[in-house]
Amino acid sequence: MPPNFDALGLRPELLRAVRELGFTVPTPVQAEAIPAALAGRDVLASAQTGTGKTAAFGLPLLQAIAELPPHRTHALILAPTRELAAQIAAHLSELARHTKIRVRAVFGGVGYGAQIQAFKTGVEIIVATPGRLIDHLQQGARLDGVSLLVLDEADRMLDMGFLPVVRKIVAKMPARTQTLFFSATIAPEIVKLTREILRDPVRVTIAPKSAAPTAEGVTHVAYTVDQQRKTDLLVELLKDNNIFSALAFTRTKARANRLALALAKHNVSAERIHGDRSQAQRTRALADFKRGKVRVLVATDLAARGIDIVDLGHVVNFDVPMAAEDYVHRVGRTARAESTGDAITFVSREEEPLFRDIEKIVGRRIDRSSLPALPPAAPVAVLERPRSVSFRGPHSSHGRTPSRRGR
Numbered sequence: 274m275p276p277n278f279d280a281l282g283l284r285p286e287l288l289r290a291v292r293e294l295g296f297t298v299p300t301p302v303q304a305e306a307i308p309a310a311l312a313g314r315d316v317l318a319s320a321q322t323g324t325g326k327t328a329a330f331g332l333p334l335l336q337a338i339a340e341l342p343p344h345r346t347h348a349l350i351l352a353p354t355r356e357l358a359a360q361i362a363a364h365l366s367e368l369a370r371h372t373k374i375r376v377r378a379v380f381g382g383v384g385y386g387a388q389i390q391a392f393k394t395g396v397e398i399i400v401a402t403p404g405r406l407i408d409h410l411q412q413g414a415r416l417d418g419v420s421l422l423v424l425d426e427a428d429r430m431l432d433m434g435f436l437p438v439v440r441k442i443v444a445k446m447p448a449r450t451q452t453l454f455f456s457a458t459i460a461p462e463i464v465k466l467t468r469e470i471l472r473d474p475v476r477v478t479i480a481p482k483s484a485a486p487t488a489e490g491v492t493h494v495a496y497t498v499d500q501q502r503k504t505d506l507l508v509e510l511l512k513d514n515n516i517f518s519a520l521a522f523t524r525t526k527a528r529a530n531r532l533a534l535a536l537a538k539h540n541v542s543a544e545r546i547h548g549d550r551s552q553a554q555r556t557r558a559l560a561d562f563k564r565g566k567v568r569v570l571v572a573t574d575l576a577a578r579g580i581d582i583v584d585l586g587h588v589v590n591f592d593v594p595m596a597a598e599d600y601v602h603r604v605g606r607t608a609r610a611e612s613t614g615d616a617i618t619f620v621s622r623e624e625e626p627l628f629r630d631i632e633k634i635v636g637r638r639i640d641r642s643s644l645p646a647l648p649p650a651a652p653v654a655v656l657e658r659p660r661s662v663s664f665r666g667p668h669s670s671h672g673r674t675p676s677r678r679g680r
Contacts, residue, residue: 281308305477306333326455327361330425341420355402403442407442421450422450493639503591523571588617590618
C-alpha cells in the first residue's frame with residue numbers, strides 16, 4: 274500500500290483537496306483501485322460501504338477529466354438511490370474544489386429543469402440514478418462524450434431491479450468507455466453483467482470471501498423481546514443520554530411511520546426516511562438528524578443506502594433484516610474511519626432464524642443483553658408483525674449489557 278496519497282501520482286490540485294479533507298493514507302480499496310484506474314484499466318472492486326470507495330473511483334475520474342476539454346460530460350456515475358447519488362456528488366465536488374470540474378446529481382423526486390440544463394451545458398460529471406437517467410435519455414439527452422463510467426453498489430441495483438435499465442444505459446454509451454465497477458457482493462447476475470461491460474478488469478477484493486465483514490469498532494449486542502414490546506424497549510434504552518443519536522431500521526415503510534410517531538408520543542424527537550417520502554422530506558430529515566435536531570432517524574434499508582453520517586454511535590435494528598447481508602450494510606453506518614459504535618438488534622421469537630443467519634455471516638455468536646425493566650404493556654395496537662418465519666427456538670440470554678459510548 275502506498276504510504277500516502279503523494280505516491281499515487283495525483284495532480285497537485287487533487288492532492289491539495291485530499292489534504293484539506295484530512296486524508297493522509299489511502300484505504301486498501303483506494304490503494305489498489307486508484308493506480309489501476311489511473312493506468313486506464315477497467316476495475317472490478319468488491320468492497321463494503323464505508324471503505325473509501327467514492328475517492329477510489331472519484332480521484333481517477335477527476336485526474337482524467339482535468340486533461341479533457343471542458344463543458345462536456347466526460348463521466349457518468351450510476352448509483353441505486355437518491356441519497357447515494359447526492360452523497361457521491363457532494364464528495365466529488367469537495368475533491369474537485371481546486372479544479373473547474375463540475376458535478377451534478379440527477380435523480381427523481383425533484384424537478385427536471387436544472388438537470389436538463391446540466392446535460393445541455395455539458396457538466397463534466399453526472400451522478401445519476403438509473404430510473405431518472407433513462408427518462409432524460411428518452412427525452413433526448415445524449416452520452417456521446419462520456420469516456421468514463423462508474424457503477425457503484427451494483428448489488429443494490431440488482432436488488433432494486435435496475436439491471437435491465439443499466440443495460441439500456443450502457444448500450445447508449447460510446448463503444449470504448451473505461452468502466453469502474455463496485456459491488457459489495459458479486460452475485461451470479463452481477464458476474465454476468467461484468468462480463469458484458471468490462472474489458473480485462475483489474476480485480477480488487479477487499480471483503481473476505483468467507484464472511485461479510487463488519488467494521489472492527491462495532492460492538493454487536495441483541496435483545497430477545499416480544500414483538501409488541503420493541504417500542505417500549507427502544508424508549509427505555511433512549512433514557513441513556515449517551516445514546517444521543519441513533520439510526521433505527523425497520524423492515525417496511527409502514528413500520529417506519531408508526532415507530533416515528535410512537536417515539537414522538539414519548540417525547541423522543543424522530544424523523545423517518547423511506548420511499549414514500551418526497552426527496553425534499555428525506556433531505557430535510559437527514560439534515561435535521563445530522564445537526565442533532567432529531568435524535569432518532571427511522572429508515573428502511575433501501576432508503577438508507579448511501580447515507581453517510583459522521584460520528585454515528587448507534588444503529589438499532591428494530592426489525593431483524595430478511596437478508597443477512599443487509600445487517601452488514603446497516604451496521605456499517607457506525608464505527609466509520611476507525612471510530613467505535615454499537616449495533617443493537619431487537620429479536621422477537623419469530624425472527625430467531627433470521628438472526629442466526631446473521632450470526633453465520635458475521636462469523637460468531639452475538640451476545641444477548643438482559644432486558645431492562647419495561648413499563649406495563651399498554652392496551653394499544655402494535656406495529657404490524659413482520660413476515661412470519663419458522664421458529665426453531667431462541668438463543669439463551671448471556672446477561673450482557675451494551676456499551677454506552679459518549680459520541
